[in-house]
Amino acid sequence: MAHLGAAVNIITSNGPGGRCGITASAVCSVTDTPPMLLICINRNSAMHAILEQNVHLCVNVLPGHHEELAKHFSGMTKMPMAERFEIPVWNCGTNDVPVLKDALASFQGRITELKPVGSHSVIFMEIDQITIAANGDSLIYFARNFCRVARDNPAMTS
Amino acid sequence: MAHLGAAVNIITSNGPGGRCGITASAVCSVTDTPPMLLICINRNSAMHAILEQNVHLCVNVLPGHHEELAKHFSGMTKMPMAERFEIPVWNCGTNDVPVLKDALASFQGRITELKPVGSHSVIFMEIDQITIAANGDSLIYFARNFCRVARDNPAMTS
Numbered sequence: 340m341a342h343l344g345a346a347v348n349i350i351t352s353n354g355p356g357g358r359c360g361i362t363a364s365a366v367c368s369v370t371d372t373p374p375m376l377l378i379c380i381n382r383n384s385a386m387h388a389i390l391e392q393n394v395h396l397c398v399n400v401l402p403g404h405h406e407e408l409a410k411h412f413s414g415m416t417k418m419p420m421a422e423r424f425e426i427p428v429w430n431c432g433t434n435d436v437p438v439l440k441d442a443l444a445s446f447q448g449r450i451t452e453l454k455p456v457g458s459h460s461v462i463f464m465e466i467d468q469i470t471i472a473a474n475g476d477s478l479i480y481f482a483r484n485f486c487r488v489a490r491d492n493p494a495m496t497s
Numbered sequence: 498m499a500h501l502g503a504a505v506n507i508i509t510s511n512g513p514g515g516r517c518g519i520t521a522s523a524v525c526s527v528t529d530t531p532p533m534l535l536i537c538i539n540r541n542s543a544m545h546a547i548l549e550q551n552v553h554l555c556v557n558v559l560p561g562h563h564e565e566l567a568k569h570f571s572g573m574t575k576m577p578m579a580e581r582f583e584i585p586v587w588n589c590g591t592n593d594v595p596v597l598k599d600a601l602a603s604f605q606g607r608i609t610e611l612k613p614v615g616s617h618s619v620i621f622m623e624i625d626q627i628t629i630a631a632n633g634d635s636l637i638y639f640a641r642n643f644c645r646v647a648r649d650n651p652a653m654t655s
Contacts, residue, residue: 340526340529340532340534342504342558342601342602342629342630342635343504343506343524343525343526343534343558343602344502344503344504344635344637344646345502345503345504345525346500346501346502346503346639348501365525365526365527366501366525367501367503367523367524367525367535367537368498368501368523368537369523369537369614369615369617369619370537370614370615370616370617371498371616372615372616373615374498375614375615376498376501377525377535377537377619379525379526379527379528379535400500400501443500444500444501454612456527456528456533456621457527457528457530457531457533458528458529458530459527459528461527461535461619463614471500472500477500477502477639477640479502479637479639479646481504481635481637481646481648482635482648484648484649486646486647488502488637488639488644488646489644490639490640490642491642
């Protein structure tokens with residue numbers, strides 16, 4: 340599955356279950372009308388237990404320079420959850436959900452369905468608010484490496 | 498949604514509905530055990546009508562040099578379906594499903610569920626056979642451009 344390159348995102352949420360965030364690349368657009376995304380999250384993760392209680396969440400698509408932030412929210416650096424949100428990169432979005440200030444794109448919305456599939460859940464999310472950065476490259480996870488992909492970097496023909 | 502960079506894949510299928518293929522970037526890993534992927538496909542596409550009848554399919558993850566192939570299977574070049582499979586890049590996989598010879602990875606398997614969500618269906622697929630290329634870069638679609646991402650191209654720290 341590591342050969343399936345994908346954008347790196349931090350999923351954030353706030354609500355009755357508390358404030359939480361997790362790095363996830365298993366995020367996929369579903370429909371434009373209504374705007375919907377889906378996210379696959381391990382049912383054993385702390386984030387999953389929180390999302391079972393919360394309604395509101397945000398998918399923050401990471402620009403290329405946020406590899407360190409991605410590592411903090413993946414748990415690789417063992418940084419406690421509260422400290423991750425003390426890094427001065429967060430705004431308070433609708434319903435107090437953290438929104439990354441310099442996200443390549445942020446999708447704020449609410450969970451419409453949480454579908455168990457084996458060890459994971461597929462979380463369906465309807466989007467209420469989209470913020471798009473005019474510039475910036477994208478952080479991509481491919482072959483177990485973080486890579487940066489520029490906006491103006493069309494594929495070379497071989 | 499164009500800001501959500503993703504690997505470019507060609508989904509192929511064969512069976513009672515016929516042989517068909519479509520370019521798709523809305524593909525996402527779900528679980529490792531059992532190995533499962535999901536694919537989001539527009540319900541109005543020819544591919545969708547065929548996948549409602551077929552069981553077997555393959556997700557072919559494209560290496561960087563296959564931008565033209567991606568365009569043929571997206572319909573951009575108006576190449577008829579039969580001609581697309583005459584391009585000498587296809588092997589015949591299990592259950593006669595076309596498998597791309599030089600795919601970065603190919604995931605052969607079968608549909609376990611086809612879940613309607615608005616204008617699209619989320620197709621859940623259990624994987625029976627995985628082939629991985631030892632080398633090769635990845636074709637990524639980001640900000641409405643095809644980009645190539647090298648395997649040994651770690652993110653630069655800014």
